[in-house]
Amino acid sequence: MRHWLIKSEPDVFGIDHLAKAKKEPWSGVRNYQARNYMRDDMKPGDLAIFYHSSTTPPGAVGVAKVACEPYPDPTQFDPKSEYHDPKSTKENPRWMLVDFEFVAKFPNEVTLQQMKDDPSLEGMVVLQKGTRLSITPVEAKHFKRVCKLGGWKA
Numbered sequence: 001m002r003h004w005l006i007k008s009e010p011d012v013f014g015i016d017h018l019a020k021a022k023k024e025p026w027s028g029v030r031n032y033q034a035r036n037y038m039r040d041d042m043k044p045g046d047l048a049i050f051y052h053s054s055t056t057p058p059g060a061v062g063v064a065k066v067a068c069e070p071y072p073d074p075t076q077f078d079p080k081s082e083y084h085d086p087k088s089t090k091e092n093p094r095w096m097l098v099d100f101e102f103v104a105k106f107p108n109e110v111t112l113q114q115m116k117d118d119p120s121l122e123g124m125v126v127l128q129k130g131t132r133l134s135i136t137p138v139e140a141k142h143f144k145r146v147c148k149l150g151g152w153k154a
Contacts, residue, residue, distance in 0.1 A: 006100065025098075041137070063154075069098070109150070120145050121142055
């Protein structure tokens with residue numbers, strides 16, 4: 001099993017939205033590296049830290065689980081969608097996604113600053129300068145530490 005960190009803005013789609021929906025396609029990813037992680041590396045059952053970005057303070061708020069194999073993101077084919085890609089075809093889709101299933105909301109948010117200040121999280125991709133990807137791999141030890149800081153026992 002691999003571990004991930006997935007970022008979303010809480011006012012667009014936050015952990016509470018996922019808890020209510022129970023399962024949701026992770027659509028609209030338009031970065032090739034993030035797409036490659038979903039397409040090539042994510043497997044059903046992998047766990048992800050759900051991270052609220054573009055908010056004050058940003059931080060880890062819960063856990064989600066990869067719920068299916070990757071499949072083409074339908075928003076790329078919809079001309080009315082903000083994620084429409086006219087160069088993508090159903091025969092040759094550019095953008096893939098996986099569904100994420102709600103697992104848990106942390107009792108305590110783990111802020112970005114707390115993560116930066118914790119020496120045991122050194123090397124975590126999301127903490128590296130210049131990293132802005134919405135999906136990043138997470139080492140098992142970092143995943144466990146963030147869950148512990150959030151007050152959730154995996």
